[in-house]
Amino acid sequence: MPKKKTLSLLIMDPPYESAKLITAFRIMHAAIVQGHNVNVFAFEGAVSITMKEQKAHANPVKNTSVEEEKHPTTKDWVSSLFAAAQKNGCQFNWINCGLCVDERGAGNWIEGPQRGSPKQFLQWAMESDTTITITAG
Amino acid sequence: MNKKFLSVIENPYRATFEELDDAGLWFSAAVKKEGADMSVLLVKGAVNYARAEQNPPTLSIGDMQTDNSPNFSKTISEMVKNGTPVYVCAEDANDYGLEKEALVAGVHKQSRGELARMIAGFDEIWWW
Numbered sequence: 603m604p605k606k607k608t609l610s611l612l613i614m615d616p617p618y619e620s621a622k623l624i625t626a627f628r629i630m631h632a633a634i635v636q637g638h639n640v641n642v643f644a645f646e647g648a649v650s651i652t653m654k655e656q657k658a659h660a661n662p663v664k665n666t667s668v669e670e671e672k673h674p675t676t677k678d679w680v681s682s683l684f685a686a687a688q689k690n691g692c693q694f695n696w697i698n699c700g701l702c703v704d705e706r707g708a709g710n711w712i713e714g715p716q717r718g719s720p721k722q723f724l725q726w727a728m729e730s731d732t733t734i735t736i737t738a739g
Numbered sequence: 740m741n742k743k744f745l746s747v748i749e750n751p752y753r754a755t756f757e758e759l760d761d762a763g764l765w766f767s768a769a770v771k772k773e774g775a776d777m778s779v780l781l782v783k784g785a786v787n788y789a790r791a792e793q794n795p796p797t798l799s800i801g802d803m804q805t806d807n808s809p810n811f812s813k814t815i816s817e818m819v820k821n822g823t824p825v826y827v828c829a830e831d832a833n834d835y836g837l838e839k840e841a842l843v844a845g846v847h848k849q850s851r852g853e854l855a856r857m858i859a860g861f862d863e864i865w866w867w
Contacts (some may be wrong), residue, residue: 646754720770728742737762
């Protein structure tokens with residue numbers, strides 16, 4: 603059993619826009635299933651990842667129904683990571699940058715994330731074993 | 740242990756009219772205010788942020804006029820005054836036509852060949 607470590611990530615990409623978000627989710631997942639603690643600071647467009655109102659939809663191009671399409675939502679993936687952390691006995695913390703939330707009207711999010719500021723990320727960076735920034739560009 | 744952080748800004752002008760700032764520079768200044776040992780390196784197009792003479796335009800969209808577009812020479816100048824070491828990659832500055840232009844006072848040019856050694860002196864690199 604590897605020694606439990608803490609990984610902190612800062613992400614910026616909004617949902618459904620870039621391959622980088624899936625990369626970030628895979629890194630979070632890999633760490634959590636190995637029992638490591640993961641902190642995520644969602645900055646800028648990334649605060650929309652956890653919005654409660656996200657809905658799956660049908661696909662008229664592929665003629666699939668909502669059920670057939672099985673369109674994933676990023677909020678469900680985040681909920682799933684919270685559940686995985688609980689199952690694996692590790693911590694998963696998610697902070698949405700408060701100012702970014704305000705300017706985007708993205709304040710109605712799923713259970714789990716908290717509101718915060720760069721101060722929290724700095725604290726995580728100081729205390730973590732390693733930090734990754736996956737920024738938009 | 741106090742970690743030394745370096746923010747490398749590579750992708751400039753990302754939503755800067757809307758945010759009135761550069762996200763990476765803003766974040767770096769925010770954590771500096773919280774006591775972080777923070778330095779900034781501007782590379783590629785972001786070297787333009789360090790140009791001394793900048794005159795941001797007024798933005799008109801429909802009936803709305805925005806006349807407080809960010810002036811990055813002021814942003815960088817304030818960072819330098821607040822004790823944040825700011826570097827530009829010298830070769831990138833030349834590539835972007837800045838070799839003969841004045842940079843914001845206090846900004847250091849660092850040759851590309853020396854960047855690896857410089858970066859190795861930091862505990863964490865945040866790449867924007």
